[in-house]
Amino acid sequence: MQFDMKILVINCGSSSLKYQLFDMDNEAVLAKGLVERIGIDGSQIKHTKTGMDAVTHITPIPDHKVAIKLVLDALLDKNHGVLSSLSELSAIGHRVVHGAEEFATSVKIDAKVMDALKRCIPLAPLHNPANIMGIEAVTEALPNIPQVGVFDTAFHQTMPRHAFIYGVPYEYYEKHKIRRYGFHGTSHYFVSHRAAEMLGQPIEKLKIVTCHLGNGSSITAVDGGKSVDTSMGFTPLAGVLMGTRSGDVDPALLPFIAKAENMNLDQVDALLNKKSGLLGISGLSSDLRDVESAAAKGDARAKLAEDVLNYGVKKFIGAYAAAMGGIDVLVFTAGVGENSASTRAAVCDGLEFLGIKIDPVKNDMRGKEMEISAAGSRVHVMVIPTNEELMIARDTKRLAF
Ligand code: ADP
Numbered sequence: 138m139q140f141d142m143k144i145l146v147i148n149c150g151s152s153s154l155k156y157q158l159f160d161m162d163n164e165a166v167l168a169k170g171l172v173e174r175i176g177i178d179g180s181q182i183k184h185t186k187t188g189m190d191a192v193t194h195i196t197p198i199p200d201h202k203v204a205i206k207l208v209l210d211a212l213l214d215k216n217h218g219v220l221s222s223l224s225e226l227s228a229i230g231h232r233v234v235h236g237a238e239e240f241a242t243s244v245k246i247d248a249k250v251m252d253a254l255k256r257c258i259p260l261a262p263l264h265n266p267a268n269i270m271g272i273e274a275v276t277e278a279l280p281n282i283p284q285v286g287v288f289d290t291a292f293h294q295t296m297p298r299h300a301f302i303y304g305v306p307y308e309y310y311e312k313h314k315i316r317r318y319g320f321h322g323t324s325h326y327f328v329s330h331r332a333a334e335m336l337g338q339p340i341e342k343l344k345i346v347t348c349h350l351g352n353g354s355s356i357t358a359v360d361g362g363k364s365v366d367t368s369m370g371f372t373p374l375a376g377v378l379m380g381t382r383s384g385d386v387d388p389a390l391l392p393f394i395a396k397a398e399n400m401n402l403d404q405v406d407a408l409l410n411k412k413s414g415l416l417g418i419s420g421l422s423s424d425l426r427d428v429e430s431a432a433a434k435g436d437a438r439a440k441l442a443e444d445v446l447n448y449g450v451k452k453f454i455g456a457y458a459a460a461m462g463g464i465d466v467l468v469f470t471a472g473v474g475e476n477s478a479s480t481r482a483a484v485c486d487g488l489e490f491l492g493i494k495i496d497p498v499k500n501d502m503r504g505k506e507m508e509i510s511a512a513g514s515r516v517h518v519m520v521i522p523t524n525e526e527l528m529i530a531r532d533t534k535r536l537a538f
Pocket residue numbers: 350351352353354380423424425426427429471472473476477503
C-alpha cells in the first residue's frame with residue numbers, strides 16, 4: 138500500500154455531500170465535487186477533475202446512497218473521471234462533526250465505532266445522522282474499503298476540566314453530557330501545526346492562538362500543540378459573532394426574547410443561529426464582503442457589525458493569552474481570516490501591549506501562507522489557509538491500514 142495510494146475524503150451534510158480525491162503519494166487533489174439538494178427537488182452533482190472545467194449533472198438524488206453512487210460514477214467517468222477501477226481507491230476518510238467524549242482522535246471505523254457515533258446523535262442531531270448515512274452508503278457500495286472518521290471535536294478533548302465545565306448543576310454534565318466541546322478542531326490542528334513548521338520551531342514550545350474566521354468562526358488556545366480552550370461550546374453557536382450566528386449572548390435573552398416576541402424556544406434557537414450575527418446587526422448580509430463594502434460606503438449598521446466582530450475576536454485573543462500565560466503566535470485562517478486584511482488589521486490594532494504588531498504592507502494580501510508581523514513584533518502573526526480535507530486524508534492514510 139506504499140504506492141499509488143488514493144484516498145477519497147467525504148463531508149456529508151444533511152442535504153449535501155462534498156468530496157475530494159487525493160493522491161497521497163504527493164498529496165495532490167485529483168478531483169473534487171459537490172452534491173447538492175439531496176432528497177430535495179433540483180438535486181445535482183458538480184464534479185471537477187483537476188485542470189478541467191467543472192461538469193454539472195442535474196438528476197434526482199433521493200438519498201445519500203444515490204449520492205455516493207454518483208460520486209463513484211463521476212470518478213470513473215471516461216471523460217472527466219480519474220480512476221479506471223474502484224479498486225484503485227485505498228481508503229475513505231469522513232468528516233464527522235461530533236465525537237463527544239468518545240473520540241479524542243481520529244479512528245478507523247468498525248461496528249463498535251458506529252455504535253458510539255449513534256450515541257453521539259443527541260449532541261449533533263442535524264449533523265451526525267448525515268455523517269452516519271454517508272458512512273453506511275460507502276459501506277454498501279464498497280463493503281471492504283477501510284474507512285476513517287475524523288471529528289471536529291476531537292482536537293479539543295485535551296481541554297482541562299475548568300475550561301469545559303459550565304456553571305450549571307454538575308449532574309447535567311453526567312446525565313446529559315452538557316459541557317464545552319468546541320468545533321473546527323481539524324482546522325485548528327492543521328494551522329497550528331503548520332505555523333510551527335513554518336517557523337521551524339517545535340510546537341511543544343509554542344503558545345498559539347488560532348482564529349478560524351469564516352461563516353462559522355472559532356478561536357482556540359493551543360498550548361504546546363494541545364487545545365486548552367476554544368470559543369465554541371456545547372454547540373457551534375457560542376463564541377464570536379458569525380455570519381448568521383450570534384456567538385455568546387446573555388443566556389437570559391432566550392426566555393426574554395421568547396416572551397417579548399411570542400416565540401417558542403426552538404424559534405429563538407433558530408433566530409440566534411440563522412438570523413443573527415453579521416446579518417442580524419447589519420440587516421444586509423451574512424457575507425463579510427457585502428458588509429465590508431456597505432460599511433465603506435458609510436452604512437452605519439454594517440460598520441457596527443464589523444466592529445462587534447473585530448472587538449469580539451480581539452477579546453478572545455487577550456483571554457487566551459491570559460489562559461496560556463503568554464502568546465508566541467497568532468494565526469488567521471478560513472474565509473475571513475485568510476482574505477480580509479481589514480479584519481486582521483482591526484483585530485490586531487491595540488494588541489501591541491501583547492507584542493502583536495502587523496506590517497500593513499505584508500497584511501495587504503489574501504489567501505496566501507504568509508507571516509504578516511512587523512519587524513520587531515514579539516508575536517509571529519501569520520495567515521495560513523486551512524485545509525481540513527488534506528488533514529482528513531492524512532489521518533485516513535495513517536489509520537486505515
Ligand atoms: P465556512 O465557514 O462556510 O467554511 P468560509 O471559511 O468559506 O466559510 O468563509 C466565508 C466567509 O469568508 C464569508 O463571510 C465571506 O464573506 C468571507 N470572505 C471570503 N472572501 C473574502 C474577502 N475577499 N474579503 C472579506 N471576506 C471574505
